[in-house]
Amino acid sequence: MSKKVTIVGAGLVGSLLAALLGKRGHSVDIFERRPDIRKADISAGKSINMACSTRGWKALDLVGAGDKVREAAIAMNGRMMHGINESLTFQPYGKEGEAIYSISRAGLNQILIDHADQFDNVNFHFNHKCLDLDLDTPSATFEISNGDHKEVTTDLIFGTDGAFSAVRSVMQKLKHFNFSQEYISHDYKELSIDSNDGQFQMDKHALHIWPRGSHMLIALPNPDGSFTCTLFLPYEGGNSFEQLNSETEIRRFFEDKFPDALKLIPNLIELFNENPTSPLVIVRCFPWTYEDKVALIGDASHAIVPFYGQGMNAGFEDVSILDELMTKHGEDWNSLFLEFQATRKPDADAIADLALKNFIEMRDLVGQEWFLKRKKIERALYETFPGKFIPQYSMVSFTNTPYSEAVRIGNQQDLILDRLAETENILELIEQGNFKSFIESNNIIQN
Template sequence: MDDPPSGPPRGRAADDPPEVAVVGAGLVGCLLACFLARRGHAVTLYERRPDPREAGGGRNRSINLAISERGLDALRRVGLDETVLKAALPMSGRMMHAPDGTLGFQPYSADGRRAINSISRSALNRTLLEAADAFPGVRLRFRHRLTGLDPETGRMEFDTPGGPVAAVSPVILGADGAGSAVRARLQVRPGFDLHQEYLDYGYKELTIPAKDGDFALDPGALHIWPRGRSMMIALPNPDRSFTCTLFWPERELAELDTPAKVERAFAEHYPDTRGLIPDLAAGYALNPVGHLVTVRCSPWTVLGRAASVGLIGDAAHAIVPFYGQGANCGFEDCVELDRCLSETGDDYAAALALYEARRKANTDTIARLALDNFVEMRDKVASRAFLARKRVEHTLERVLPGRYVSRYELVSFSTVPYAEVERRVARQRRWAVTAGVLGAAAAAGAVLGARSLLGGR
């Protein structure tokens, strides 16, 4: 194994900000590298996969992302929001597909003008990777799979095509996703707490191609086929296709093991898509089953004798995708860590501790909301009670602008901390119930008063 270099890198003074190792060149790792390089910090970005910009760079997961205000706020801070939005398509609401083919549109906001933005995960990753690579202080190291980490000294070991190599960094940030190799090296330490909650649902990706050169469905909506125990969603792409994701209980997905069974399942549950997905059975068989996990862990930060190690994004708090907040939440981590570095004078030990203290309650909250929203999308969005509640919410938002804001709008169209969103929604509901009771009492009093006047004549 190659020995790591000793002392500060050439050209860097001993009192310069420490060189940072970011493990994981996915969405959060690349954006984090941009934030840190903008601060003048040297960053080495390590990624186990090949460079996705090169031929044979590997196939990324391609469930489309829904980028909303939290993510856009982070991108805006490093000048990338307009670039990203050029490759995205706005979706201003949900389009519900009933079993009989009936369509129902549910706008996300009371005025119908706010939208979340559909974008390919792989396209966004390439954009962020190019942005990180453009900073002179960022070095990229692909095909480097982390196999060892000593949090005390900052020594890292990697498997590479050329054999094992080692490196040392005083700051190591694990941005390597839900299956984080950095977290795996931390969780063996005494006092590390890890909870992984697997949803007993899997997902399959499918594609609805363009039809006669145009979109086969309305591109301004996120399409949902809610079916109680299962559902399918579809998000638009700039090439006029839709990326579909089928969410079913894993046992039932496994039972769809022949072309005939796949065809029968779609004929029963999603009949209006049968003419839109050519070679359905072949596409179903081609794509693997993905798994859904919520990760909660603590602490996110380990301070060793000569190194500070931290977790960020899914490595610290993976969530299920049903609120469209996974990438948005990870991007918001980058904003908060950047803010903490400013407040602590680039002291990583202090900044990482502050960042965890501020973010943990918020990420725990959105993890729970994402699980709750799965039940809503799968079971409730087509119900009359749900639709009635949405109409009441939108009415209150129009009548009381700024005073009453729905949970969905606060999560998707603001940067109010997730935990504060829950507190605000609870206050609004208490106020609405009180106002409703007082209003009903006032109305009843008026009726009784009128009856009394009429009776006295």
């Protein structure tokens, strides 16, 4: 039976969900507090490029938007590390053919809104700010840009309105609602490397990283030949945004930490001063649903930091799982919502933890000799025993293995890698082709 559905938030997850529900025949109204992103440039300076991987593609293909997104995306086959001495070191993400895909947040959002807008039963309402909800009715009250208020009564409400969700703020008043919000010690600022007459000035098929211990710079490619860069720094203390308060300090910092990047950003001072410095927040909460009437999806229920490239992918996977549960439960939305939050919550917590862990890896460990040794061993295991050893990163990025399961298996793999890294001649065994027999004779990889 067709439901009247209200979605609060027309970002990436909201517009994808609208397309899914529209495809399933529901009557969908999606309300967004901002102007139509297709008609107003409102993202400049506050966008970290998205890195789409297997979970994201599954959801995009589910609603029929995958091919359109692929046209606007660029494959990144691995990390390109930039040393202070301007050296370059490439680390593949997985086996040949495995890649994550760079796409601008604004560009992807526009594609998804256009895609959902094709359905006659999906209607977008921009410049509508959610003021309040009545969970029991359910109904939502919106303030329109001219100051008028609009109350909407509906069958289902989905809160896809991000880390600072208005829908969640109402649910937080419920008994036994658990909520935590944690800002990490680092903020971010967007910069950019322009193309050279349409040509890329660095390898276009890599995610570029300048790891510097407590801080880092990253750059992701765009189809026009440019790179969207993001600087991550502590907001206070040494090597922090707090200290970079003059043109001299900014330029000196980049000359010292990112000399090769500085050569590619001649307008650094202008970008640094114009673009905002934004915080990074982790949100955890539970429950995500209220009876058979209201549900939180994406960042509204599990906002994470961007260092595993899984924030969007996790939100999109929410939509895929909802689709599976709609097929399973039919009209029983109460059972659907209960199973959704019970099965999804452990995975949301797991990817939040992994994202923080990967921040340390990206900014610090990727350039260390012992870490590079472990990566060589890990890659050798993956290539030699592909059916028995899939690295945690590959499980997360290139399979649909539940995040919590990837954490469990990854912890077991760490023990194996620690043991092998302590084997004095392990790299020689790999290079000489004796690795497989060594692993099998020592029963290191279990059948």
